[in-house]
Amino acid sequence: MNDERRKFKRESAEQRKDALIVATLSLVAEMGVRGATVRAIAERADVTQGLIRHYFSSKEDLIIAAYEHHMTTMTDQTFALAAAVDSSARDRLAALVNASLRPPVAAPRSVALWASFLNRVQQDAQMKATHERTYAYFRDQLQDLIGAALEEAGQVTSPTRLRHLATACNGVIDGLWMEGGALPDAFAPDELPGIGVESVGAIIGLDLEQKAEQP
Template sequence: MQTLEPRVSEQRSGSLPRRSFQRAGEGERRAALINATLELIAEAGPEAATVRAIAARADVTPGLIRHYFATKEDLIAVAHEALMTGLTEAAAARLDQLPDDPIARLAGFVAASVSPPVTDPRAMALWAAAMQTVPRDKAMRAAHEATYLAFRDRLQDLIAAALRSAGRPADPRTTRALAIAGNALLDGLWIEAAALPDHFSDIDLPRLALSAFSRLLDLPLED
C-alpha cells in the first residue's frame, strides 16, 4: 500500500521565495502541535501522526517540532497527558453544573458519562491508542493510573453522598468496590458505544446506565 499512496512532493516547486511566517509564543506553538497530534491520531491512528503530517496540520514546517520537542516520542507523551487532563477537567466542569441533591448529582454524572460528547469515536480511538502503550510505557502507565483514580475517586464520593442521603450505610470498603464496578460499567458502555455507534444508535444508553446503577446501588436514580 505504501507505494500507492499519493505522492506528496517535499520540495517546493520553483525555487526562491521562502515561506513567510509569524512568530508565536512557546505555549501557543506547543499547544498547536499537540492539537495537531491528537487530531491525527484520532482520525487515522498513531501511524498517521508523522512529524511531517503533524507539522502540516499545525501549519508549520517539520523542523519546528524539534525546536519545541526533543523527540517525537516526547511530543506523543506530552500530547497524551494533555488529552487525559483535558478529559478530566471536562468531567469536573460538568460536575459543577449539576444540582445539589446527591442522588440527582450522581444520576447526572452517570448519564453524562455515556452521552455525547464523551461517547465520541475520536476520543475512543485516542484512548485505545494510549491503552495500547500503557503496559509497556512507564510514563503512560503513571498518567493513566492518575486519571483513572481521579475519575474513580470522584465517582466514589458521589456514590457515598447518594447512599448517605438515602439513609444507607456508606463505609469506605463498600463504596470503593461500588466505585470500581461502576467505573468499569461506565468504561465498558462508553467503549462499546463508541466502537459500534450504529449498533447502539437505537439504544437509550443513559437510561440503560441509570437502570444498571440503580440496581447496583439498590437506589432509584431514574426519574
C-alpha cells in the first residue's frame, strides 16, 4: 500500500523505449540534435539518465530509433488519409497531395525534425537506408497513382515520361512540404494544399480540382 512512497514505476520495455523516443523527438524538434542531451531527454521522459543506456546501447542508437519512428509516423499519416478515398485514382491522387501538405504531415515540427536529422542521415548508413526506403515508397505510390489517373483519363503514357512526371510531382510536393513547415506564416490555411494540387495537376495535365461528375 501507500504507493506514494515508490521512487519509480516499472514499465514494459516497449513503453519505456517509446517514451524515450518521444522525448527525444520533442527535444530535437525544439532545439535540434544538439539540445537533445541524455540528461534533457531523461528529464523530459521523467527518468534518470542511466536508464537510457539500459534501453539503448548508445545515444546514437536512440537518435537512429527516433528518426525511424518519425519517418514511419509521417508515412503512415500521409497514406492513412489517401487510402480512405475509394472513388477514382484522380481523387486518390488529389487526396495524397492534400494529406502531404496539411498538418500533421506538413508542419513546422516535421520539417524541423527533418532538417535536424539531415546531417546525420548523410553520414550514418542506417539512417540513410531508412530515409531512402521511405522516400522510395512514397515515390512509387505517387507514380502508380499518376499512372492510374492518366489511364483513367484515357491517356497513354510511356514509362519514361511517367517516371519524369513522378519525379517532378514528387519534387514539388516534397518542396512545398518543406516550405510550408519552414515558413508556416507565408501561406494562408489551405493555400499550400491548393498550390500542390494545382501544380501537380498542371504538371501531369489533369485538373485535379474539378469535382467528380454527378451522374
